Amino acid sequence: xxxxxxxxxFHAALAFAAVCALTVPSMTIRADxxxxxxxxxxxALAAVQEETPGTEQSQDTAAVTLTTVPEEDSESFVLxxxxxRDIQQTQLEQVQTQxxxxxxxxxTAVIDAAQLQLLGQLQTLEQVQLEQIAQTDxxxxxxxxxxxxxxxxxxxxxxxxxxDSRFVQMHNAVGxxxxxxxxxSSQGYKWxxxxxxxxxxxxxxxxxxxxxxxxxxxxxxxxxxxxLVNKKAAEWTQKGAxxxxxxxxxVENGQYITKSMVNTFNKxxxxxxxxxxxxxxxxxxxQGTGYTLTDGLHYSKGTSKTLYKYYLSALGRV
Numbered sequence: 001x002x003x004x005x006x007x008x009x010f011h012a013a014l015a016f017a018a019v020c021a022l023t024v025p026s027m028t029i030r031a032d033x034x035x036x037x038x039x040x041x042x043x044a045l046a047a048v049q050e051e052t053p054g055t056e057q058s059q060d061t062a063a064v065t066l067t068t069v070p071e072e073d074s075e076s077f078v079l080x081x082x083x084x085r086d087i088q089q090t091q092l093e094q095v096q097t098q099x100x101x102x103x104x105x106x107x108t109a110v111i112d113a114a115q116l117q118l119l120g121q122l123q124t125l126e127q128v129q130l131e132q133i134a135q136t137d138x139x140x141x142x143x144x145x146x147x148x149x150x151x152x153x154x155x156x157x158x159x160x161x162x163x164d165s166r167f168v169q170m171h172n173a174v175g176x177x178x179x180x181x182x183x184x185s186s187q188g189y190k191w192x193x194x195x196x197x198x199x200x201x202x203x204x205x206x207x208x209x210x211x212x213x214x215x216x217x218x219x220x221x222x223x224x225x226x227x228l229v230n231k232k233a234a235e236w237t238q239k240g241a242x243x244x245x246x247x248x249x250x251v252e253n254g255q256y257i258t259k260s261m262v263n264t265f266n267k268x269x270x271x272x273x274x275x276x277x278x279x280x281x282x283x284x285x286x287q288g289t290g291y292t293l294t295d296g297l298h299y300s301k302g303t304s305k306t307l308y309k310y311y312l313s314a315l316g317r318v
Contacts, residue, residue, distance in 0.1 A: 031044045038153055078143050092129040145168060153240040156205025157316060162196050163213040164188070166249070166298060173304035188218035200232070205212055206240030209315050211280070213246040216257060216297070219265040226272035232278050246311065247283040251298035282307060282316045 017100070050178035097296050102119040105111040157180045161167055169179075184191060190213055200210060217226060233243040247266045251257050261282070270279050286307065292300040299307065312318045 078140065081136065081140055085133065085140065088129060088133050088136060092133065094144055095122055095129060096128050099126060099137060104272065107265065112285065119180055153206035154206035156241060157203055158207065158209065160200060160204065160208060160210045161209065162200065163216055166216065167213060169298055170304040171309050173301045174308050184216060188214060189221040189224050204236050204239055204241050208241040209244065210236060210241055211244045211246060215248045215265050215269065216251065219257065219261050222265050222268045223272065229272045229277065233274060237276055244278045244280055244315065249283050250291060252284055252293055255298050280311065282310060285310055307317040
């Protein structure tokens with residue numbers, strides 16, 4: 001089964017790699033030649049950590065700066081992770097150079113106790129750096145595989161609106177758009193399961209945002225809605241889509257539907273939907289901004305336009 005890139009994984013792994021890079025001490029060896037005396041020149045080696053406040057970093061000191069990248073730009077995250085990998089490699093090579101210098105002194109028997117201690121510390125640091133580089137390489141490969149899998153997913157329409165007569169009127173109010181509208185008057189769960197779902201299946205793809213707003217005509221089917229939407233959302237998510245369910249919006253108390261029934265439906269449905277489905281509380285939004293009903297159930301053209309803009313905002317389109 002094709003996997004979709006997990007954006008949170010990018011954030012977590014990138015942060016982890018950054019910590020790895022920044023916690024490796026930047027160490028340089030300074031060779032100080034003293035005055036020649038007697039048989040030759042004495043060379044003193046010292047490990048220097050470039051951590052003095054107020055001083056400029058030397059070329060040997062690695063600095064990592066992570067920029068904020070939009071979640072959608074996964075390629076930029078990989079590039080930043082690769083940059084961290086390059087820094088880790090540079091630090092490793094610096095440490096290995098120091099180890100070779102000290103090892104040569106050890107072989108010629110001119111190393112003192114402090115230098116010998118430093119050699120052991122550097123060798124330990126080398127192993128830590130090798131492990132960090134291996135972890136970064138593993139992450140880079142995993143991201144490459146995930147990005148390849150994502151590219152293989154077919155791209156779908158940007159937004160699919162799914163609803164009843166309220167969405168039919170909304171579509172008429174806002175005019176033509178580039179989005180897909182799957183809506184029919186006086187419909188509910190049966191229509192959703194038999195007609196709307198197959199239509200969604202036929203077009204959904206990578207990047208699609210599906211917004212569902214059904215239930216005002218059959219609030220008694222709340223459990224059926226939850227079960228089917230949860231099942232289909234898992235499938236649509238695997239295709240690269242994101243699923244939203246908008247609350248049933250305010251009504252006037254009537255023979256077949258009341259405000260209390262709408263409130264109960266919304267509370268039950270929200271509680272039963274899986275976490276991967278984003279809940280849009282348009283009911284509370286309209287309660288706060290105000291709305292106009294033309295027949296106790298359907299909204300005026302102005303209210304439909306206002307609600308449409310709110311939905312687009314919730315979907316990240318405004």
